[in-house]
Amino acid sequence: MTDDRFERELRAALAKRAPTGASPALQARVLTVPQTVSPRGAGLPRLGRDLFVVAATAAAAVGLMALLSTSSMVRPSPPDGAGASVAPGVAPAPYVTAPDEFFTAPAIADAERRLRAVAASYGVEASLIVHSAVDSTQLSPPVGWPEAFDRDGDPDRDIVIVFGLTPDDRVVCCLTVLGDIAASARDTMAWPPQNRPTRLESDLEMATAPFRDVALDRFVVGIERFAPAIAATSTGPSGTSLWRFVVIGSIVLPILALFIVGRRRTTVVAAGHTSGASPAIATDLPLVVGPADSAPVAWAPPPDETADLALIASDRRLPWLAAALLGIWIVIVAVPLLLPSPAGLPLDAANDGQGIARPARPYLALSLVGGALVVVAIDAARGGWRRRLATASMVVLVAAVVVPNVAGARPDLDGVDRPWAVWPPTSIVERGSFSAFITLPVGPGDPFALAFEVQNPGILPITILGLDGPTTPDVNGVPGSLVSLGSIPDPATVRGDVILSARPEDATVAWPLTIPPGGRATLVVVGRGGPCARPDGAGGSSPITRVPIAYRVLGIERTADVGLPAVLFIPTESGCTAPFPGGWITY
Amino acid sequence: MLASRTVQVTMDDRASAFTALLERGLDAHYRLAAVILGDRVEAEDAVHDAALLAWRGFAGLRDRGRFEAWFGRILVNGCRDRLRARRRRPVVIPLTLGDRGHEAGGADRSAAIADRDELQRAIAALEPDHAVVVALRYYADLTVPQIADRLGIAEGTVKSRLHHALRRLRIAVGETEEAQR
Numbered sequence: 001m002t003d004d005r006f007e008r009e010l011r012a013a014l015a016k017r018a019p020t021g022a023s024p025a026l027q028a029r030v031l032t033v034p035q036t037v038s039p040r041g042a043g044l045p046r047l048g049r050d051l052f053v054v055a056a057t058a059a060a061a062v063g064l065m066a067l068l069s070t071s072s073m074v075r076p077s078p079p080d081g082a083g084a085s086v087a088p089g090v091a092p093a094p095y096v097t098a099p100d101e102f103f104t105a106p107a108i109a110d111a112e113r114r115l116r117a118v119a120a121s122y123g124v125e126a127s128l129i130v131h132s133a134v135d136s137t138q139l140s141p142p143v144g145w146p147e148a149f150d151r152d153g154d155p156d157r158d159i160v161i162v163f164g165l166t167p168d169d170r171v172v173c174c175l176t177v178l179g180d181i182a183a184s185a186r187d188t189m190a191w192p193p194q195n196r197p198t199r200l201e202s203d204l205e206m207a208t209a210p211f212r213d214v215a216l217d218r219f220v221v222g223i224e225r226f227a228p229a230i231a232a233t234s235t236g237p238s239g240t241s242l243w244r245f246v247v248i249g250s251i252v253l254p255i256l257a258l259f260i261v262g263r264r265r266t267t268v269v270a271a272g273h274t275s276g277a278s279p280a281i282a283t284d285l286p287l288v289v290g291p292a293d294s295a296p297v298a299w300a301p302p303p304d305e306t307a308d309l310a311l312i313a314s315d316r317r318l319p320w321l322a323a324a325l326l327g328i329w330i331v332i333v334a335v336p337l338l339l340p341s342p343a344g345l346p347l348d349a350a351n352d353g354q355g356i357a358r359p360a361r362p363y364l365a366l367s368l369v370g371g372a373l374v375v376v377a378i379d380a381a382r383g384g385w386r387r388r389l390a391t392a393s394m395v396v397l398v399a400a401v402v403v404p405n406v407a408g409a410r411p412d413l414d415g416v417d418r419p420w421a422v423w424p425p426t427s428i429v430e431r432g433s434f435s436a437f438i439t440l441p442v443g444p445g446d447p448f449a450l451a452f453e454v455q456n457p458g459i460l461p462i463t464i465l466g467l468d469g470p471t472t473p474d475v476n477g478v479p480g481s482l483v484s485l486g487s488i489p490d491p492a493t494v495r496g497d498v499i500l501s502a503r504p505e506d507a508t509v510a511w512p513l514t515i516p517p518g519g520r521a522t523l524v525v526v527g528r529g530g531p532c533a534r535p536d537g538a539g540g541s542s543p544i545t546r547v548p549i550a551y552r553v554l555g556i557e558r559t560a561d562v563g564l565p566a567v568l569f570i571p572t573e574s575g576c577t578a579p580f581p582g583g584w585i586t587y
Numbered sequence: 588m589l590a591s592r593t594v595q596v597t598m599d600d601r602a603s604a605f606t607a608l609l610e611r612g613l614d615a616h617y618r619l620a621a622v623i624l625g626d627r628v629e630a631e632d633a634v635h636d637a638a639l640l641a642w643r644g645f646a647g648l649r650d651r652g653r654f655e656a657w658f659g660r661i662l663v664n665g666c667r668d669r670l671r672a673r674r675r676r677p678v679v680i681p682l683t684l685g686d687r688g689h690e691a692g693g694a695d696r697s698a699a700i701a702d703r704d705e706l707q708r709a710i711a712a713l714e715p716d717h718a719v720v721v722a723l724r725y726y727a728d729l730t731v732p733q734i735a736d737r738l739g740i741a742e743g744t745v746k747s748r749l750h751h752a753l754r755r756l757r758i759a760v761g762e763t764e765e766a767q768r
Binding site: 010011015016017022023026028029031033035037 | 613622625
């Protein structure tokens with residue numbers, strides 16, 4: 001066939017494809033464009049819209065983070081000179097308070113001068129109080145504690161340390177009050193550990209005042225080194241606050257972005273050519289035309305595309321299904337946190353097994369989260385590579401942020417100046433370089449108790465369920481074992497002015513107990529001497545250094561071995577033989 | 588107040604000019620889109636989308652005498668994008684298209700070409716870039732330089748695409764490569 005003939009055939013074929021002209025409907029659609037669409041586009045150009053979405057997301061995230069963050073960066077500093085005197089006309093409390101001849105007079109005068117200089121330079125008021133205590137099981141606060149020691153009306157930078165002095169000249173450590181800013185600086189290890197209260201006890205127990213002056217001087221030196229860090233912290237977010245800010249932002253920002261991007265997708269209803277002949281199909285399209293009623297779309301999908309569009313329409317349900325599953329999970333997690341803690345019963349040292357918990361397997365929480373992940377995976381698999389990449393990135397990002405935080409949410413004592421108390425009062429406390437050692441003079445069946453404070457260092461609330469029964473150490477069951485766990489819900493209302501007590505009757509069994517992020521709780525663990533325990537025994541047992549605590553975070557129940565602030569020893573009778581599962585054991 | 592009224596008057600003038608220019612060539616543009624796409628409904632959407640894009644950029648068009656070419660370029664590019672998007676979906680191509688040339692004798696070829704449905708299918712199976720130049724050349728009767736100007740590509744590229752497109756069409760309708768020579 002010649003080229004001319006082929007071209008004629010081609011022209012004819014092409015002409016056959018051409019319609020006669022634009023239909024009235026098309027003319028109406030096209031010629032009304034200037035009336036329905038801004039000349040600069042539908043609202044903002046695409047790039048402008050994206051920038052707007054990013055800016056709006058960032059603004060909303062910053063607002064949420066400011067609400068969620070408990071850091072001092074969102075709190076304005078008090079004006080200079082505010083509250084220069086808490087009670088005008090009343091002499092402010094001294095920075096160092098101690099019984100007569102506990103320290104030498106020159107040492108007290110020197111410490112007062114230097115601590116006053118620190119307060120004037122940095123606004124950091126550090127007070128050291130040593131006062132009488134009945135025994136080592138309980139520590140009472142001084143009169144006016146702690147408000148009387150806030151001389152400038154700014155408690156965020158203040159440090160108040162209280163030691164107890166028993167009639168037999170034993171030093172009981174310690175009540176520590178740190179302002180928020182001081183605590184933030186302490187968390188960044190800006191306070192030299194050797195100058196902290198828990199490291200002063202051995203010097204304070206020295207026999208003469210000049211030797212005890214060494215402890216006072218170490219405390220003052222530590223404050224002098226610590227104060228600049230507190231002042232620097234008050235002018236900006238601390239590392240901990242910044243990290244918390246970043247972590248919360250990493251969680252909130254992607255979720256907000258997903259939500260806003262999802263809301264931007266607009267449904268355009270396309271009707272068939274013949275009214276009622278084919279059902280209207282909702283397609284998931286970006287907004288490129290005006291409202292459906294102002295710019296009617298006369299369009300019907302080809303038969304082979306109908307199935308694709310139906311698939312797209314059904315895909316829209318998948319994210320909602322995933323969101324619903326996560327919503328149920330959040331409700332399950334949040335409802336117990338909102339409920340008030342049970343009142344609880346007094347802890348009875350005579351009854352074993354109080355506050356024992358057995359963590360359940362987190363079937364429900366894991367199935368809900370797993371179901372949401374499966375639905376999201378199906379949604380991603382049905383989409384193109386962009387949806388798959390975006391979904392995978394989001395899952396990885398959220399997992400990378402959430403999993404470490406769930407794993408890191410545990411009751412902890414690390415980094416905390418730990419007040420603690422032991423019962424019975426006849427316990428022997430020895431101060432070591434890095435820890436205290438407690439010898440418990442108990443006989444067979446005699447109870448003992450240790451009160452200590454745990455902290456939630458994470459950004460998620462944790463709920464203490466009790467002592468983890470299956471893994472609680474029983475020290476072979478012969479010298480002694482841990483049998484119960486109680487708590488002191490409000491240490492300030494235990495009994496009069498007593499702040500921290502290890503007496504079992506001061507504790508309650510009120511589990512579960514929720515600790516908010518950064519919050520603390522006072523626990524009382526009760527044990528009982530075994531058949532070989534002897535108050536004057538010469539034998540030794542395996543020391544108890546940790547307590548397994550069952551807790552729940554985001555609906556997932558876990559166990560954490562919490563290190564005790566002091567090592568517990570139970571003396572045993574040498575050569576004692578006692579029954580043991582599967583035979584006998586001799587100490 | 589005066590400034591806002593001036594802006595409004597300017598907007599009204601611009602909209603009127605745009606509508607007039609678009610209405611004058613609307614039929615031709617629509618037919619060209621239908622020829623390229625082979626689907627009248629999709630052609631309507633393509634013209635509408637091109638009108639949206641053109642209106643957004645209309646303020647930047649300095650020479651309104653070139654509106655036809657300018658709008659035509661927007662429309663053709665939109666049609667080409669639609670063809671490319673369409674090719675990402677599975678398309679059923681009759682197996683007989685490629686095989687008939689080897690089986691049929693020369694005497695039957697004219698009869699095969701007479702069946703324009705077969706040529707229609709061959710046009711529909713063209714590459715998007717090839718389909719565009721074929722439509723511009725053999726339907727819109729544009730010259731090679733005009734096509735190059737419309738698409739913003741070199742004349743040599745236009746010639747190459749036309750050559751390959753025609754060869755594919757001839758093969759598709761049953762001619763052997765020897766017969767083409």
